[in-house]
Amino acid sequence: MSVNIQTNMLTYRRRSWVDKVLRGCTIVATAIAIVPLVLIIAYVLLLGGAALNWDFFTDTYRPPVPAGVDPRTGLPIEGMGEDATAQVQARGGVLHGIVGTLMVTITALLFSLPIGILAGIFLAEYPDTPFNTFIRFCCDVLSGAPSIVIGVVGFTMIVRPSETYSGIAGSIALTFLMVPTIARTTEEILKLVPNAVREAAMAMGAPMWYTTLTVVVPTALTGIVTGALLAFARGAGETAPLLLTIQGNSNLSFNMFAAMAALPILTYKYIESPFPAENQLAWGTAFVLTMLVLGVNLLVRITTARIKR
């Protein structure tokens, strides 16, 4: 690691050459990282965008039927011969997945917002002790734990005793994943609130809890909402924990105590399907998920830039 610097011309040439080459390497590495990102997003946009239509958002799963049959009525289509049954089509949509994802993730958000925000207040507003460091470490453990492990916890804790897959089990599993995100972003944002604001409220004679609730938190509200959105995007994209807790469902279901569908699960199931039409649906769900993540991240980017200014 120690670099011996001599100032004669010959080594200087070599050193400047090494400098250029290795700096070039870092640029190449960055390009290498950007390429898959661009490729993934391009494919999802092109193939997923093509899969979007009215049915996609308003219809649920339909079993594949021969191409000569109208999928809505089950009757043969006029003018298509008998041999049209050689091809297979599966139309339909992912409304059940959209409903399931929204219900499960929003319920999880309702569970994790109070925990995350109040824990974040504890971390930011009270003196920093080793205990706080330990809580931060616990947050890191939770967000670093493989999501499948969280799924197994949901499965063992809820699905096994209740003997049924359920949306609520999925929500509880997602809570484990969302709480650390919300707690840490809340903490970061509250720390950005200038102390003068707190002191001003205190000077008016307000007790500390009142200051926190009516002055500090409202000041940082944009940031806290940002954290909640990030957690929502993360939860909506999770597949592994949901596979083990809500299992998936081909029908539209609003029952949180039974199996439900979710967009990421549909992506997983449809891409393994042998029917091109169902593969298309997989790209469509991927499109919806990617747009959600992209949108939330851009929004977060814009808000944090505004707050920091």
Add this chain to the structure above:
Amino acid sequence: MADAKAVPRITASSRWARQTRHGDVFFWLLTLFFALVIIGLVVVVGVVTYNGSAEARAAYGWSFLWGTDWNPIETDLYPVSFGAWPAIRGTLISSLIALILAAPTGVAIGIFLSELCPLRLRQPLGFMVELLAAIPSVIYGLWGVAVFANWFNDWVANPIANTAGQFVPWLAGPIAVSRGLAITGTVLAIMILPTVSAITRDVLQAVPNHQREAMFSLGATRWEVIWGAVVPYARAGIVGGIMLGLGRALGETMAATMLVGNSTRIEPSIFMPATTAAALIASELPNSVSLIHESSLIALALALFGITLLLNAIARYLVWQTARGPAGEKA
């Protein structure tokens, strides 16, 4: 909020002040309770997986980890047995491939973002790298299955298997389907790049400027400054970032499930179908055939959790040592 103590408390004698005089203690207890809930969540994960795996631990003990047969269903040839080695081996090999590919690249990206990148590009490039982390893993799996697999087969797997594979058994063909540890490791590498590069960038930015200035003043080139004065200073943090990346690779489920081939037979070649611990759990737990089967899968989850907890602890300590404050929460 240490300053709160410095401000003299105005004890207003209004009724509101009297009624809420315990408000501070109450609110502190309330937030403390929810902070404790977070610790509780970690404990729950540990306890639930530990209790759920009781049958497997009673039946196999530690030998569960190196048993080579995974047979959930009784056949003429093999009795029912649960040995986790095929899954653990697959997890280790695919994560190792991911590390070999992503560690140098990720560190290079971190160096570029922190030391060399023009200021105007820093924000957008950092944002793009972070986006890689935000994309759900099932979409990586989808892209891997539908797009990347064929390309990988034509340009990487087959050429290697037909040349080096003739002499080296772990690179051998025949390649029937593009499912295996190699492609899984490659996709995992893309997935852990943001973790490694974001943390590398953060710890490098925490390196004090006098390190750079001193080296420049000796007449060093930019690369010598980076390699001789900046990177060594942040070495522990960079290693921590790589370890966090490794932790993500070990636990990655969906992309692995879709790309690894889900075969519990141990094949020598990295181009053949195999399985990883996470993929095995995801594919078998929802349709487990017996209590001991379920319990063995939960034991695998416990092992995964234990490993990632350990990695996290060491990595966080290293990063914290370098940056004096936990960096890289973006990942």
